[in-house]
Amino acid sequence: MSRELDHLLRDIRACRICEAHLPLGPNPVLRASATARLLVVGQAPGTKVHATGIPxxxxxxxxxxxxxxxxxxxxxDERRVAIVPMGFCYPGKGPSGDLPPRPECRATWHPKLVPLMPEVRLTLLIGQYAHAYFLGARRKGSLTDTVRAWREYAPQYLPLPHPSPRNVGWFKANPWFEAETVPDLRERVHAVLG
Incomplete structure (x- = not known):
């Protein structure tokens, strides 16, 4: 399985499917291994991540x-933590932040990639795009309600808000997240990683 994953990662890193839509060009950023026990699924790289290639x-x-x-x-440490965003390349700037992740990654690569990480015990779903893809109809009507109901998705998934500095208002409006969810998050992540 590790060899198959290595080949797939090579193909993903060479991907040019949505090149015409990427203002900074393709630069797929992800980390994965067959031994990873924690999977972190975010949205898409920002400009700094695009420039450095470090998620x-x-x-x-x-x-x-x-x-x-x-x-x-x-x-x-990709042997322990896989980092696989919904979109692997910087999607460009929108009116209120970055554009949504390009859908091509999700459709083309996620169905092939996720099964090649059989040791994953917990998947952190960061932001509404990860919630929508992995939780589907099980997610709630809002990001806040989905994050608040995280116990319904455990132990496989743990939905989170995006940790962006742009979300300071959300953190202030939802102090229960840092007070209640973060301590459980830490405990579960540390247990998974041993």
Whole structure:
């Protein structure tokens, strides 16, 4: 399975399917291995991540690692933590932040990639696009309601808001998230990683 995954990752990193729609060109950013026990599914790389090729290498990533109580060495150890966004390339700027992830990644690569990570015990679903894809009709009417109902999706999934600095208003309006959900999140992540 590891060899099949290696070939698939090579194909993904060479992907040019939606090149015409990418303002900075293709640069698929992801990390995966057949031994990963935690899967982090975000939206799509921002400009800093696009430039460095390192997922979550920005302020959002700092907040995410703080939520997880995880140092960078552990977070970037792909033998333990897979990082697979809904869209692998920077999608461009929209009127209120980045554009949504390109749908081609989800349709083309996710159905092939996720099954090649059989050791995943917990998948963190970060943001509405990950919630929609992995939870489907089981998600609630809003991101807030979905995150609040995280126990319904455990132990396989844990839906989270996006840790972006742009979401400060959401964090202020929903103090229960940091008070109640984050401690459980940390406990589950540490248990999965052993």
């Amino acid at each position: 979550w290498n920005d302020a959002s990533g700092q907040r995410l690692r703080a939520w997880l109580d995880m140092d960078a060495d552990t977070f970037y």
